Amino acid sequence: MHPAQPSKHETMETQIVIIGVGGAGLAAAVAATEKGADVILLEKRRALGGNSAMAEGLFAAGSSVQKRMKIDVRADELFKIAMNYAHWQLDARLLRAYINKSADTIQWLEDKGLKFGIYPYYPNQFPFVWHCLKSGDTVKRGGFEIIKALVKDCEGLGVLLFRETGAKKLMTDRKGHVTGVVAVTRGKELRITARSVIIATGGYGGNKELLRKYYPYYNENMVLKGVPNKGDGLLMATEIGAATEGLGILHLAGNSPRGAFDLHVVAEEPNTLWVNKKGERFVDEAISFQHFESTNALVRQPDGVGYTLLDERIKQNMIEKGVIKGLGLKALPGTKLTDLGKELELAAEKDKDWIKIAKSWDEIAQWMGAQPEVLKATIDEYNAYCEQGYDEIFAKDRRYLDALRTPPYYALKYHARYLGTIGGIKINHHMEVLDQEDNPIPGLYAAGIDTGGWESDTYCVRLAGTTFGFAINSGRIAGENAAKYVEGGRLS
Numbered sequence: 001m002h003p004a005q006p007s008k009h010e011t012m013e014t015q016i017v018i019i020g021v022g023g024a025g026l027a028a029a030v031a032a033t034e035k036g037a038d039v040i041l042l043e044k045r046r047a048l049g050g051n052s053a054m055a056e057g058l059f060a061a062g063s064s065v066q067k068r069m070k071i072d073v074r075a076d077e078l079f080k081i082a083m084n085y086a087h088w089q090l091d092a093r094l095l096r097a098y099i100n101k102s103a104d105t106i107q108w109l110e111d112k113g114l115k116f117g118i119y120p121y122y123p124n125q126f127p128f129v130w131h132c133l134k135s136g137d138t139v140k141r142g143g144f145e146i147i148k149a150l151v152k153d154c155e156g157l158g159v160l161l162f163r164e165t166g167a168k169k170l171m172t173d174r175k176g177h178v179t180g181v182v183a184v185t186r187g188k189e190l191r192i193t194a195r196s197v198i199i200a201t202g203g204y205g206g207n208k209e210l211l212r213k214y215y216p217y218y219n220e221n222m223v224l225k226g227v228p229n230k231g232d233g234l235l236m237a238t239e240i241g242a243a244t245e246g247l248g249i250l251h252l253a254g255n256s257p258r259g260a261f262d263l264h265v266v267a268e269e270p271n272t273l274w275v276n277k278k279g280e281r282f283v284d285e286a287i288s289f290q291h292f293e294s295t296n297a298l299v300r301q302p303d304g305v306g307y308t309l310l311d312e313r314i315k316q317n318m319i320e321k322g323v324i325k326g327l328g329l330k331a332l333p334g335t336k337l338t339d340l341g342k343e344l345e346l347a348a349e350k351d352k353d354w355i356k357i358a359k360s361w362d363e364i365a366q367w368m369g370a371q372p373e374v375l376k377a378t379i380d381e382y383n384a385y386c387e388q389g390y391d392e393i394f395a396k397d398r399r400y401l402d403a404l405r406t407p408p409y410y411a412l413k414y415h416a417r418y419l420g421t422i423g424g425i426k427i428n429h430h431m432e433v434l435d436q437e438d439n440p441i442p443g444l445y446a447a448g449i450d451t452g453g454w455e456s457d458t459y460c461v462r463l464a465g466t467t468f469g470f471a472i473n474s475g476r477i478a479g480e481n482a483a484k485y486v487e488g489g490r491l492s
Contacts, residue, residue, distance in 0.1 A: 010190055014040045014160070015486045016479075017181045017194045019167040019233060022050025023143070023468060024448030025200035026150035027475030028482070032198075033157040035483035040192060041159055042183055044166040044232070048151060050202045051226040051420050051449070052471050055143030056329050057119065057132035059469035060102035065116045065131060073127045075099050082463055086456035091245075094453050097429040101473045106131055108476070112149045116142075121464035122289045123325070123333050130464040132329065139329050143468060165190065170197060170236050170444070176435075178240075178443035195486040198478050199433070199446040200471075204231025205250075205420035214248035217299040219415075223256040226420040233450045234424040242433050242441060246423020246452025251459055251467060254291035254327075255298065255306060256417035258354040259347040262337045265327045266308065266318065267412050268294075271402040273309040273382055276301040279370030281378050284394035289325055292459040295416050307368060307413050309379075313406040315340060324400070344410060356411045364411045379404060422459070422467065423452030431478035445482050447474035 016032050018025045021043035029039050047053075060066070061075045079099050083092060106116060117134040133142035154161070165185035171193070173179050180193040204210045206228025211218040238244060255267040266272070270286040283297040298306045319341060322334040331337075347355045356367040365375040385391045386403035425446045427433055432440035448471040460466065 010188055012040065012190065012192045014038045014192060014194050016040070016196045016198065016482050017042065017192050018198045018200060018479075019181065019236075020044075020050065020200035020202055020448075020450075021048045021161070022200060022202050022227075022448065023052025023055070023147065023150075023471035024202075024450075024475035024478075025050075025198070026147065026154065027472045028198045028200060028445075028447055028479035029159050030150055030153045030157065031476040031479030032483040033154070033159055035480055037483040037486055039159050040194070041154070041161045042165045042167050042181065043161065043163050044201075045227075046163050048163075049144065049147035050229070052468055053144050053147045054141075054226065055465075055468035056141050057121075057130045057465045057468070058142065058146075058472060059129050059463050059465035060106045060131050061099050061129065063103040063106040063116075063131065064110065065106055065118060066128065069118055069128075071118060071128050073129060075103075078127070078129065078463060082460055085460045085462065089456055091429070091453035093429040094427065097477060098454060098470055098473050101477060102469055105469075105473050105476060109146060109149070109472075112153065114142075114146065114149055119329075121461060125462070125464065127462075141329060146472070162190070167201075167232060167236065170240050172240055176241070176441065178441060196443045196445065196482040198482055199233035199237060199425065199444070199450055200448050200475060200478075201231075201233035201450055202227060202229040203421035203424065203449040204234060205229055205418065207231045210234075211250075211421075215250055216248070217304065218250075219304045221304055221415040222299075223415055223417045224420070225253065225256070225417050226251075229420070231424070233446065237425045237433055237444070237446065240441065240444075241435050242444070243426040243436050243438065244424060244452065245426035246455070249422040249452070249455065249457050251419040251422050251449070252292055252295035252299070253417045253419050254288070254295055255308065255414040257308070257412045257414040258351050260339075260343040261327075261330065262340050262343050263347060263355070263412060265323055265331045265335075265337065266310070266340065267414050268325060268327060269308075269310075269318070269323055270325055270397075270400040271314060273379070273404060275307050275309060275370075275375065275378055277303060277305045277307075277368060277370060279365055279368065279375030279378055281382060281393070282306075284391070284396045286397050286400045290461050292461050295418075296458060299416050304416055305413065306415075307411050309364070309404060310410050311404040311406045312408055314402055314404070315344070315410060354413045357408050358411075359407045359409070361409060364409055368411065368413075419467070420449055422449050422455050425451050426453065427451045430481045431474055432481070443485065445478040447471065447478040
């Protein structure tokens with residue numbers, strides 16, 4: 001892949017322009033080029049990879065890896081799981097195209113020298129679908145390595161890349177066919193004529209105006225853990241008449257306190273107690289095993305604020321015996337948080353608004369701004385449930401009912417964490433962008449989280465790795481179909 005700057009003429013010509021160099025854009029570029037197409041990549045930032053570079057693993061059904069490990073996971077089964085989870089509110093053919101492509105994509109990546117293993121995303125997950133990179137016995141965060149492999153492929157295939165080049169407008173002819181892109185690079189306008197354009201700009205997670213418009217629970221305290229994309233692809237596509245689907249879906253991903261990673265782990269442990277700013281319990285804390293769902297409960301609370309409460313005994317168990325749930329590949333179940341005591345003390349000194357250590361619950365309540373009698377009633381009720389082994393309100397699994405009676409007590413404040421948005425541009429199972437009458441806009445494709453119709457309002461963690469998996473698979477499908485389109489082939 002050759003970094004480039006525009007010529008003095010500020011006009012270029014190619015067959016396919018891809019906007020966005022994350023997982024979807026790179027997969028599209030490699031796939032299209034492997035089919036013989038000439039491709040130009042445009043990336044608004046200098047860094048490549050987008051949100052995909054931060055991903056851990058990706059979904060697949062019936063892969064060679066699963067077969068090697070004697071794991072029987074079939075596309076039909078997973079298709080039904082996803083559709084039933086979403087109450088059949090998804091585009092069934094689009095979802096099926098993604099699932100059907102996923103096994104071949106794992107082989108495609110392994111052919112490039114990457115090696116995968118299958119791991120549970122959460123304890124006792126079934127079926128096993130989360131493909132993570134491995135090196136010997138070591139599990140690795142796969143996103144960055146996959147991005148590196150795809151960038152290397154693009155370089156070898158001669159793909160032309162423009163960094164720090166933001167697309168501003170899609171060009172069309174009188175018939176409404178896409179004919180290229182107008183972009184800006186270092187203050188200069190660059191016009192690229194092309195037979196096809198693929199949008200892969202990574203959603204609108206950093207556009208507060210669009211978030212306020214489409215997501216009813218949005219507040220500015222929410223913590224974005226992905227790239228702050230502005231929705232450029234969505235805005236360009238709708239400007240030329242593209243339909244929308246799935247606007248207002250955030251990829252919620254758990255509690256986000258301030259401080260060291262271990263505090264993020266603690267904030268989601270199932271044997272802690274969670275309350276809102278009034279000091280009232282609001283959820284079965286064990287739902288944190290599916291933190292994409294637990295965050296739905298958090299965003300409904302006043303100001304979207306929550307607190308994780310624990311005592312000294314629970315803290316010591318995390319240090320000496322290890323955590324129950326953990327968080328991602330960095331803190332697997334059983335991981336001992338050996339530095340937790342120091343980290344809690346440091347955070348309480350440094351971030352007084354975010355963590356409190358106290359000898360009494362009254363002191364914790366005053367720090368929270370809650371009425372002490374309300375928090376005391378919550379603690380007393382919860383402790384009674386722990387003693388009797390039955391949670392009368394939320395029916396929390398008795399394995400995680402752990403009374404808070406040993407001072408000092410700890411409180412961690414947090415807001416909702418989200419990884420980005422899901423949804424926006426309406427597409428079909430060929431990844432063609434659709435107009436207001438559900439007809440394809442000739443020459444225009446979209447992939448990754450810029451698109452809607454493949455995920456419901458809550459991420460389906462049973463198909464763990466779907467966001468990253470959809471980026472790579474939809475990118476491949478878009479690239480292959482765009483290559484076929486520019487050669488005059490017909491999509492089937």
